[in-house]
Amino acid sequence: MNKAQKTEIINKLRERFSRYPHFYLADSSALTVEQVNKLRRACFEGKVEMKVAKNTLIRKALESIEASRYEGVYPALKGQTAIFFTENPKEPALIISRFRKEQGSEKPILKLAFVDSEIYEGDSQLETLTRLKSKADLIGELISLLQSPAHRVIGALQSGGQTIAGVLKTLESRSAD
Template sequence: MTREEKAQVIAGLTEKFQQTDHFYITDTSGLTVEQINKFREMCFKKGVEYKVVKNTLIKKALENLDNDYSSLDSTLKGFSGIMFVNENANIPARVIKDFKKEDKDQRPKFKAASIDSDIFIGEDQLEILSKLKSKQELIGEVISLLQSPAKNVISALQSGQHTIAGLVKTLSERE
């Protein structure tokens, strides 16, 4: 790869990192071509972009960003693939977990992730990341919590209305 080609890759990666809120770094070494293709297909179906890039190029692209990603340097060894997603930060973690269920060797290995500039390093973080809720899910929960007291008041008033009407009817019939 020439210097110009490397510069283009670094520029493209820098732009991708700037446009993407969430990215994961994985290690898919040891997988067969068939397994890699299946993993890429799972990523594509879930709206996750997966690229394999040299570690030095990833480091240089991350250095071009405003945030400090130096803590990821220790993870950028060996074989690295990057998973980009804009919407739900938990989708790549779920893809990795789903693929691991089918693979006996427990590949791909999760190295690190950046979720809204927060860094998660290590395989033990994968479970936490897979349970993250999307912004829409959190907003939905807040709205349902806010609606709950109003619904309780309305249902109490409606049930009371029937009780009061029944009570008045019974009293009027007693005369």
């Protein structure tokens, strides 16, 4: 690979790292060609972009964006590295988990996940990543929590409206006596 080709790959990787807020790094070296194709298909269906690149090119792409932001990523750049770019922070974890179940294997091995500037290091973090909530899920939960007290007050007023009126009439009649 000549210098121009390497520069082109670095530029493409930099564009993807800049565009996607989350990415996963995994070791897919033990997978057969057929398994890699199945994994790529699952990624495509899940709207996750999967790329395999040399570690030095990945590192150069990250350093060209903001070297200090990605310092925790660099130690994971060893061996073969597949990168999963995504908008949804838990989708690659779900894809990898489903793929492992279907294949009856522990491959691919999660090296690292970079989610909202947080680093989840190691394959042991895969289950945690499958339980992450998306931004839309969190906003929905927050809205329902904020609406809950208002619904209770309105419900109490609607169901007990007659009771409140009765109490007010009783208090009015006592004050008149």
